[in-house]
Amino acid sequence: MKLDHDCARDVLLLLEQTPFKGDQDVSFMDIINHSNILKYYQQESVLYAYAELVDGGFIDGRQVQQIPIDYAFVRITYKGHEFLDNIRNDSTWKKTKKTVSSKIGTASLSILSSVAAKVIEHQLGL
Numbered sequence: 001m002k003l004d005h006d007c008a009r010d011v012l013l014l015l016e017q018t019p020f021k022g023d024q025d026v027s028f029m030d031i032i033n034h035s036n037i038l039k040y041y042q043q044e045s046v047l048y049a050y051a052e053l054v055d056g057g058f059i060d061g062r063q064v065q066q067i068p069i070d071y072a073f074v075r076i077t078y079k080g081h082e083f084l085d086n087i088r089n090d091s092t093w094k095k096t097k098k099t100v101s102s103k104i105g106t107a108s109l110s111i112l113s114s115v116a117a118k119v120i121e122h123q124l125g126l
Helices: 005-016 028-033 043-055 078-087 090-103 109-124
Strands: 059-065 070-076
Touching (some): 043 059, 090 109
């Protein structure tokens, strides 16, 4: 399955709104079911983006239930916050995607974050 970068970004933006409960797990399915993210993406895409964000070290979480599938969410990691801070602004995100797609087509979330940081630096005149 292909990772939808827009979906991954939206998952992080959604999780950022979730109150921190310390070491207590929160059901990811509860989070998405109480949001409007499923109006924009198929559930499979959202769950896949979540799993990949966990694997990539952007989120602390784990799969807790096989059928029906559910994941535990603990927190966004520092790496996840760095990525989110770089791509939070819609115009920066659009410029980042345009830059990457015009040069190489697609890239990892880490590369997207680096490109977004350069876009921000350029906007700041650095």
